[in-house]
Amino acid sequence: MKMAEGVEWALHSCLNMTWLQPGRAVSAARLAAFYGLPTAYLNKQLQALVRAGILRSVSGPRGGFRLARAPEEITLLDVVTAIEGAEEAFRCAQILRQGPGGRADVDYRQACLISQAMRRADLAWRRELAGQTLAQLREAVGDRYPDTPRNTRERLVAPPS
Amino acid sequence: MKMAEGVEWALHSCLNMTWLQPGRAVSAARLAAFYGLPTAYLNKQLQALVRAGILRSVSGPRGGFRLARAPEEITLLDVVTAIEGAEEAFRCAQILRQGPGGRADVDYRQACLISQAMRRADLAWRRELAGQTLAQLREAVGDRYPDTPRNTRERLVAPPS
DNA sequence: GAACGTCTACTCGGATAACTCATGTCCGAGTGATTTTGG
DNA sequence: CCAAAATCACTCGGACATGAGTTATCCGAGTAGACGTTC
Numbered sequence: 395m396k397m398a399e400g401v402e403w404a405l406h407s408c409l410n411m412t413w414l415q416p417g418r419a420v421s422a423a424r425l426a427a428f429y430g431l432p433t434a435y436l437n438k439q440l441q442a443l444v445r446a447g448i449l450r451s452v453s454g455p456r457g458g459f460r461l462a463r464a465p466e467e468i469t470l471l472d473v474v475t476a477i478e479g480a481e482e483a484f485r486c487a488q489i490l491r492q493g494p495g496g497r498a499d500v501d502y503r504q505a506c507l508i509s510q511a512m513r514r515a516d517l518a519w520r521r522e523l524a525g526q527t528l529a530q531l532r533e534a535v536g537d538r539y540p541d542t543p544r545n546t547r548e549r550l551v552a553p554p555s
Numbered sequence: 556m557k558m559a560e561g562v563e564w565a566l567h568s569c570l571n572m573t574w575l576q577p578g579r580a581v582s583a584a585r586l587a588a589f590y591g592l593p594t595a596y597l598n599k600q601l602q603a604l605v606r607a608g609i610l611r612s613v614s615g616p617r618g619g620f621r622l623a624r625a626p627e628e629i630t631l632l633d634v635v636t637a638i639e640g641a642e643e644a645f646r647c648a649q650i651l652r653q654g655p656g657g658r659a660d661v662d663y664r665q666a667c668l669i670s671q672a673m674r675r676a677d678l679a680w681r682r683e684l685a686g687q688t689l690a691q692l693r694e695a696v697g698d699r700y701p702d703t704p705r706n707t708r709e710r711l712v713a714p715p716s
Numbered sequence: 717g718a719a720c721g722t723c724t725a726c727t728c729g730g731a732t733a734a735c736t737c738a739t740g741t742c743c744g745a746g747t748g749a750t751t752t753t754g755g
Numbered sequence: 756c757c758a759a760a761a762t763c764a765c766t767c768g769g770a771c772a773t774g775a776g777t778t779a780t781c782c783g784a785g786t787a788g789a790c791g792t793t794c
Contacts, residue, residue: 429650454786483558489590515683522676615747
């Protein structure tokens with residue numbers, strides 16, 4: 395049960411975009427150069443964020459990606475779900491149906507107590523992620539690392555070399 | 556981020572074993588026949604549970620697997636960890652180290668606020684799973700489905716054929 | 717000088733390989749019960 | 756009849772194929788800006 399590596403990239407990239415002036419787009423190439431990531435593959439992850447409605451893409455010169463809505467309205471769960479998919483980690487295969495007394499007309503994803511327990515854990519995980527917004531993260535980072543916002547903005551607008 | 560299918564098998568198998576008289580061993584073949592699972596592969600999962608100290612294996616005729624300790628002392632987290640491994644789903648690759656101002660002497664798994672948030676969610680998930688023991692599950696199932704304990708015991712001891 | 721048409725360069729977007737890890741299977745080592753044989 | 760030893764069948768245990776999903780890459784479609792040309 396390992397999470398895709400693209401989740402980390404997506405989270406950091408989205409957080410970095412919160413420091414840009416609204417409406418300003420950043421190309422996938424610059425976002426990738428920020429952490430030395432493979433450009434094409436990061437682009438793929440950003441496309442997933444576009445499909446999820448978190449980012450908005452702009453074609454042509456001066457184009458790129460920008461946040462589709464305010465950082466206050468984007469939770470960590472939104473980003474994780476966009477990359478990993480909405481289905482929960484534990485998928486009940488309803489093996490009780492094959493056991494003694496198993497019935498075909500029963501939904502064991504609801505009836506099975508093991509399935510219920512696993513879903514409770516999954517909900518706790520989701521609740522924790524849904525309670526954190528990009529805006530809260532941006533503020534926390536700004537407090538602890540005051541130089542980060544400016545450095546990030548400069549490097550995203552005009553990368554070195 | 557999908558969980559291994561063996562987790563479901565392991566959970567149900569361990570729960571079924573709680574209804575056997577203590578010290579009684581069940582072969583992997585009978586546990587597999589219970590839900591129509593592939594015997595060899597279930598055996599592989601049970602071996603992982605043995606390595607984790609949850610089960611104890613007995614060789615030879617009348618051998619098999621049995622719980623290594625009381626159901627009150629086995630949590631769902633124990634079983635899940637035994638199959639999936641102890642490392643958390645989100646593994647911080649410390650990409651901040653490659654960014655501007657990144658330092659090699661900083662552990663970004665601790666310093667990165669994104670990493671912290673993901674770890675909080677992971678801990679919430681683990682806490683939920685650690686709060687459920689096999690004994691609690693066994694009691695809940697016995698209350699809701701009174702026939703299950705007897706049916707399970709009979710079928711594990713003498714499967715139809 | 718201004719407006720229009722063309723052209724270019726830059727961007728995303730999806731289709732296409734390579735590789736890792738989970739899935740699935742097999743046969744050998746070990747062991748305890750059973751049977752057989754001798755006293 | 757009893758005991759001891761050899762046999763045997765059953766079990767786990769790890770080593771070996773297979774397949775799906777993630778990782779990684781590439782090139783084409785589309786677009787906005789820039790340039791040159793013309794009125």
